[in-house]
Amino acid sequence: GENVEQHPSTLSVQEGDSAVIKCTYSDSASNYFPWYKQELGKRPQLIIDIRSNVGEKKDQRIAVTLNKTAKHFSLHITETQPEDSAVYFCAASIRDYTNAGKSTFGDGTTLTVKP
Amino acid sequence: SQTIHQWPATLVQPVGSPLSLECTVEGTSNPNLYWYRQAAGRGLQLLFYSVGIGQISSEVPQNLSASRPQDRQFILSSKKLLLSDSGFYLCAWMGSPYNEQFFGPGTRLTVL
Numbered sequence: 001g002e003n004v005e006q007h008p009s010t011l012s013v014q015e016g017d018s019a020v021i022k023c024t025y026s027d028s029a030s031n032y033f034p035w036y037k038q039e040l041g042k043r044p045q046l047i048i049d050i051r052s053n054v055g056e057k058k059d060q061r062i063a064v065t066l067n068k069t070a071k072h073f074s075l076h077i078t079e080t081q082p083e084d085s086a087v088y089f090c091a092a093s094i095r096d097y098t099n100a101g102k103s104t105f106g107d108g109t110t111l112t113v114k115p
Numbered sequence: 116s117q118t119i120h121q122w123p124a125t126l127v128q129p130v131g132s133p134l135s136l137e138c139t140v141e142g143t144s145n146p147n148l149y150w151y152r153q154a155a156g157r158g159l160q161l162l163f164y165s166v167g168i169g170q171i172s173s174e175v176p177q178n179l180s181a182s183r184p185q186d187r188q189f190i191l192s193s194k195k196l197l198l199s200d201s202g203f204y205l206c207a208w209m210g211s212p213y214n215e216q217f218f219g220p221g222t223r224l225t226v227l
Contacts, residue, residue: 107158
């Protein structure tokens with residue numbers, strides 16, 4: 001089955017700096033890669049996703065890059081703010097009409113943005 | 116719009132007691148439904164998923180079971196809880212293979 005590894009497990013940055021979280025996956029058939037943000041005690045919420053036919057996607061201060069050949073994808077947060085502090089999860093899944101849409105998640109990265 | 120509910124929000128149960136967690140989805144039909152468990156400080160582990168009424172697939176062997184008695188209802192159960200069953204249980208739904216999964220608010224289970 002799919003295996004997703006996420007690094008680093010903890011990340012501390014100064015407000016205004018950039019943060020980068022990296023994930024690798026093992027199943028070359030995976031074609032959908034979402035990133036979730038989870039605040040303490042809350043549900044994970046999607047912040048950005050990317051599909052395998054795209055190499056990069058941006059949404060304001062957040063961007064995700066995908067390298068299918070190397071089977072890795074990364075989350076980039078620029079101009080970090082204290083409210084960006086949370087646990088971030090990457091995931092990989094195969095999305096098509098023959099698949100149940102199961103997602104394999106990384107273990108998470110705890111991001112702390114210091115004011 | 117679609118919403119997903121889970122109850123109870125928190126639960127404290129003794130070892131060996133039964134468990135029943137419920138998840139319901141509104142505003143959609145025939146969704147894929149998922150149960151995840153999140154241990155403290157860890158990622159999300161997929162426990163069960165269902166693509167339709169009565170159709171349950173188990174991802175990991177354990178003393179938990181799942182049922183889908185109605186299209187938009189997903190239930191997680193156990194006959195006898197173990198200490199290791201403690202965690203944050205999240206239900207999720209997906210309406211289309213090309214869409215994201217939406218998570219419910221979760222149930223925090225503590226087994227003592």
